[in-house]
Amino acid sequence: MPSNNPSCPDCGSAPVNHTLESFDNWMEIITNPVLLPLDRLRQWIFPATSWIGDYLAPVLMEFFVLIKLARWIDEPEDKISVRAKCFWEEAKKRGIKMREWRLFNLPNETFLAEWKKQKCIFQGLPRPNGPDSDSLIWMDNKAEMKKNFLMWGIPVAKGRAVFSVKKAIFIFNNLAKPVIVKPASGSRSRHTTIHIETEKELIEAFNKAKMICPLVMVEEELQGSVYRAIVVGGKLEGVLRRDPAAVEGDGIHTVRELVEIENKKPLRQGPLFHYLVADEATESELKRQNLNWDSVPMLNRIVALGTKTSRGVGGALVDVTDIAHPDNIKLFTFIAEKLKDSLVGIDFIISDIKKSWQEQPRSGVIECNSMPFIDLHHYPLQGTPRNVAGALWDIIFR
Numbered sequence: 015m016p017s018n019n020p021s022c023p024d025c026g027s028a029p030v031n032h033t034l035e036s037f038d039n040w041m042e043i044i045t046n047p048v049l050l051p052l053d054r055l056r057q058w059i060f061p062a063t064s065w066i067g068d069y070l071a072p073v074l075m076e077f078f079v080l081i082k083l084a085r086w087i088d089e090p091e092d093k094i095s096v097r098a099k100c101f102w103e104e105a106k107k108r109g110i111k112m113r114e115w116r117l118f119n120l121p122n123e124t125f126l127a128e129w130k131k132q133k134c135i136f137q138g139l140p141r142p143n144g145p146d147s148d149s150l151i152w153m154d155n156k157a158e159m160k161k162n163f164l165m166w167g168i169p170v171a172k173g174r175a176v177f178s179v180k181k182a183i184f185i186f187n188n189l190a191k192p193v194i195v196k197p198a199s200g201s202r203s204r205h206t207t208i209h210i211e212t213e214k215e216l217i218e219a220f221n222k223a224k225m226i227c228p229l230v231m232v233e234e235e236l237q238g239s240v241y242r243a244i245v246v247g248g249k250l251e252g253v254l255r256r257d258p259a260a261v262e263g264d265g266i267h268t269v270r271e272l273v274e275i276e277n278k279k280p281l282r283q284g285p286l287f288h289y290l291v292a293d294e295a296t297e298s299e300l301k302r303q304n305l306n307w308d309s310v311p312m313l314n315r316i317v318a319l320g321t322k323t324s325r326g327v328g329g330a331l332v333d334v335t336d337i338a339h340p341d342n343i344k345l346f347t348f349i350a351e352k353l354k355d356s357l358v359g360i361d362f363i364i365s366d367i368k369k370s371w372q373e374q375p376r377s378g379v380i381e382c383n384s385m386p387f388i389d390l391h392h393y394p395l396q397g398t399p400r401n402v403a404g405a406l407w408d409i410i411f412r
Contacts, residue, residue, distance in 0.1 A: 023295060024205045024222050035226040039199045042155065043229060071135050072126060075115050087114040093121040096286065096389040101139065104403035110411065129411040138385045139357060140410050147355040153384045156231050157198040166352050168345070169371060169378035173233030182220045183213060185232045192235045195219035197227030203322045208235055209302065237376040238365035240323055241334070243342075244386055244402055245350035245358045247409040250343050252391040252400035253335045253367065259290045259319040259328030263311025269300065270307040273319070286393050290328040295320050331390055333397025334367050341370035349379070356409055359386025 022029050078084035090102045094114065105112040111128045114121070127134045134140050152158035157175035164170060173189060175198045176182045186193055195216065196206035205226050207219035216232070223230040240256045261272035276282065277289045292307075296319045300306055303317065311317050323329040342364070350358045364377035371377045388402040 032225050039227040042199055084115060084117045085119060087116060094123060097387050098123050100389045100392045101403045104407060108407060132411055134410055141356055142409055149353040149355055150384050153382050155199050156381050157229060159382055163379060168349060171233040171236050171378050175229045175231050177229060179217055179220050182232050186216045189234045194233050194235045195223050196231050197223045198229035198231050199227050208321050236363035236378050238363050241362045241367055243346040243360040245346055246405040247356050248350060250346050251402050251405045253338045254390055255332040255334050256323035257330040258321055258323050261317050263313060263315035265313040268308050268310055269317055281395055287325050287395055288328055290319055331394040333394040337368050339368055339370050341372060345371055359383035
C-alpha cells in the first residue's frame with residue numbers, strides 16, 4: 015500500500031498510508047464477527063463445491079485477458095516481492111508452470127500454477143485444496159489470537175487490547191514493567207513501542223499505535239530475542255532468530271567504527287540486507303544502554319542500534335533450526351495443529367531457544383502470520399538456508 019508518509023519512523027522500512035490502514039483495521043474489527051459464522055455456514059451448505067471455483071476462475075481470468083483488461087506475466091519481475099520470487103524459482107525447478115495474473119497491469123501477486131493436470135489459483139502463497147481453516151479470518155489479529163491461545167494453554171504475554179487511553183493506563187498499572195504497546199492488527203512492527211516504563215511513555219506509545227489501528231495492545235514485554243518459526247503441513251521447516259540492528263563489541267573499536275565495519279560487509283549492500291543506519295531511534299537506544307557513538311564496547315558485548323527487526327532497517331536473520339529445543343518444536347507444531355492450517359508463521363520471544371519454553375516463564379507467542387515471508391528462511395544472514403518454498407509445493411501438488 016503506498017504511503018503518504020514515506021519517512022514515518024514508526025512504520026520503519028515498510029511505510030503505509032495511516033488513514034487507509036486505520037480504515038482497513040476498523041473494517042476488520044466490524045466484519046470479522048459476521049464473516050466467521052457466514053463462512054462456516056457456507057462450508058456446511060456447500061462442502062464439496064470448491065471445484066467450481068477451481069474450474070470457473072481460470073476461465074474468467076482468461077476472459078479478462080482476452081478483452082485486454084488483464085495480462086499474464088510468465089517470468090518473475092522486479093515488481094513482485096522476494097517471497098514470490100523464491101517461490102516462483104522453486105516452481106520452475108520442479109517443472110511447475112507458474113504465471114502472475116495482473117488486472118489493469120497492477121501487480122497484486124495473484125498466481126495460477128499448473129502441474130500435470132492439477133491447477134492452483136492463489137494470492138501471495140497457496141494452500142491445499144479444500145475448505146479454509148476458520149483461523150485464517152482471525153490468525154493475524156493479535157487480540158483474537160491471544161484470546162484463543164489462552165484458552166488452548168499456549169504461552170502469551172499478559173495484557174489485553176483496548177480502545178481508550180484510560181483503559182490502557184489501567185492495564186499498564188497492573189502489569190510488570192517494562193511494557194510493550196502495538197496495534198492489535200498489522201505486521202512488520204509498525205507503530206510498535208517497547209521498553210515502556212512510565213505513564214507518559216505509555217500515552218505517547220498508545221497514540222502512535224492508534225494512528226493505524228483503533229484497537230491497541232498493551233502487554234508485558236517478554237524477555238529474549240524474537241524468533242520466527244514456520245510450520246508447513248504440520249511439520250516445522252525452519253526457525254530464525256530475528257535480531258534488530260546491532261554490532262558486537264571487540265574492546266578496541268568505538269560504536270561508530272563498529273557500524274562502519276559492519277556496513278562494509280558484502281551482504282549489507284542489498285537487496286536483502288541493508289546498511290545499519292544512524293537516526294534519533296539509534297541515539298535513544300544507545301542512551302538506554304548507557305552508551306554513545308564514541309563508547310568502546312567490551313569484547314562480545316552486543317550493542318543494539320534499534321528495536322525493529324526488519325531487514326530494511328539493518329535487522330539480521332540467523333537460522334537456529336538445528337539447535338531449537340524439542341519442547342519448543344513441539345509447541346510450534348501444536349500451534350499449527352490448533353489453528354488447523356497448513357501454513358503458519360509464528361513469532362515467539364524467548365531468552366534461549368536451546369532451552370524449553372517451560373523453563374523460561376517470560377517467553378511466549380507475540381503473533382502469528384497466515385502469509386509469512388518464507389524468503390526469510392531462504393536467505394538468512396547467518397546459518398543454513400531452508401527450502402520452505404519446496405516444502406509448500408510438496409503439499410500443494412502431490
